[in-house]
Amino acid sequence: MKVIDQDLLEKVIIERSRTSHKGDYGRLLLLGGTYPYGGAIIMAALAAVKSGAGLVTVGTDRKNITALHSHLPEAMAFSLQDQQLLKEQLEKAEVVLLGPGLGDDAFGEDLVKEVSTSLRQNQILIVDGGALAILARTRLSFPSSQLILTPHQKEWEKLSGIAIEKQKEAATASALTSFPQGTILVEKGPATRIWQVGQSDYYQLQVGGPYQATGGMGDTLAGMIAGFAGQFRQASLYERVTVATHLHSEIAQELAQEHYVVLPTEISNCLPKLMNKISQKRLG
Numbered sequence: 001m002k003v004i005d006q007d008l009l010e011k012v013i014i015e016r017s018r019t020s021h022k023g024d025y026g027r028l029l030l031l032g033g034t035y036p037y038g039g040a041i042i043m044a045a046l047a048a049v050k051s052g053a054g055l056v057t058v059g060t061d062r063k064n065i066t067a068l069h070s071h072l073p074e075a076m077a078f079s080l081q082d083q084q085l086l087k088e089q090l091e092k093a094e095v096v097l098l099g100p101g102l103g104d105d106a107f108g109e110d111l112v113k114e115v116s117t118s119l120r121q122n123q124i125l126i127v128d129g130g131a132l133a134i135l136a137r138t139r140l141s142f143p144s145s146q147l148i149l150t151p152h153q154k155e156w157e158k159l160s161g162i163a164i165e166k167q168k169e170a171a172t173a174s175a176l177t178s179f180p181q182g183t184i185l186v187e188k189g190p191a192t193r194i195w196q197v198g199q200s201d202y203y204q205l206q207v208g209g210p211y212q213a214t215g216g217m218g219d220t221l222a223g224m225i226a227g228f229a230g231q232f233r234q235a236s237l238y239e240r241v242t243v244a245t246h247l248h249s250e251i252a253q254e255l256a257q258e259h260y261v262v263l264p265t266e267i268s269n270c271l272p273k274l275m276n277k278i279s280q281k282r283l284g
Contacts, residue, residue: 002203004246006281012228012235012243013278025054026230029093030223031080031111032129033060033068033101040101040129040219042068043264045075047223048097050268051244052275053230057089060101080111090115095124096145097226099131100219109134119145124229124237126150128222132159142180148229148241149179150186150222169193173200184241186225188218194245196238203242208249211256220264221248224271247274 033041041060048056062079078085102108112134125145132151136158153164160175176197185195194203228244251270252262
């Protein structure tokens with residue numbers, strides 16, 4: 001087991017170049033929030049923007065766009081029913097987050113299939129929420145893009161075939177051998193583990209707790225992972241995903257000192273300040 005330390009945080013989160021622009025910090029496409037799960041994609045988008053993503057576009061139900069923009073005018077948005085726009089955005093995106101608030105139904109299945117067949121090897125696909133359920137149920141072939149999976153214990157049970165009570169390190173390591181080389185797994189649980197296929201060791205969080213057990217927590221984490229995946233290219237993708245996952249729980253742990261339960265949106269709100277603090281420490 002590898003330790004997530006201050007050196008790793010400072011390796012990933014660095015001060016921005018004075019000559020950089022929004023195109024340097026990731027072109028993200030977030031897909032989900034079908035009725036009645038509109039809030040999930042809004043929380044994911046908030047987390048992505050707050051983590052520093054350069055350009056965030058959201059594909060969701062048309063009726064959800066007004067609510068999204070009331071919370072986050074910084075994001076662009078379009079209807080998932082607009083096939084032409086969806087195709088164009090899939091071509092442009094560097095990072096695609098698929099699944100927060102996506103219904104496990106025929107429409108969701110068609111969307112997962114389209115995304116899986118459209119992406120290229122140089123694009124990053126994060127599969128979360130409803131898309132994980134569809135992937136597990138349909139046994140669709142994995143896309144050729146760089147793949148990040150973010151299942152909670154029940155979703156990992158469906159994906160891997162490992163019962164929750166048997167989800168130990170050795171079982172997960174064995175199951176991962178059937179996934180594409182380089183796939184990153186964020187195995188969420190009481191002690192979240194972050195794996196990469198091809199590496200024998202893994203990172204395990206030493207922060208976090210039951211105050212995170214509330215709706216939207218996973219959506220916020222997925223948005224943070226997307227935001228980190230689109231920037232900080234001086235570090236490996238595995239390191240970026242690991243640091244995003246760690247900060248999500250570190251902020252929650254800090255907030256839990258004064259709050260019985262931590263709301264996901266509060267984590268997003270605290271993120272820019274903590275990231276700035278880490279980037280400045282590196283300079284000190």
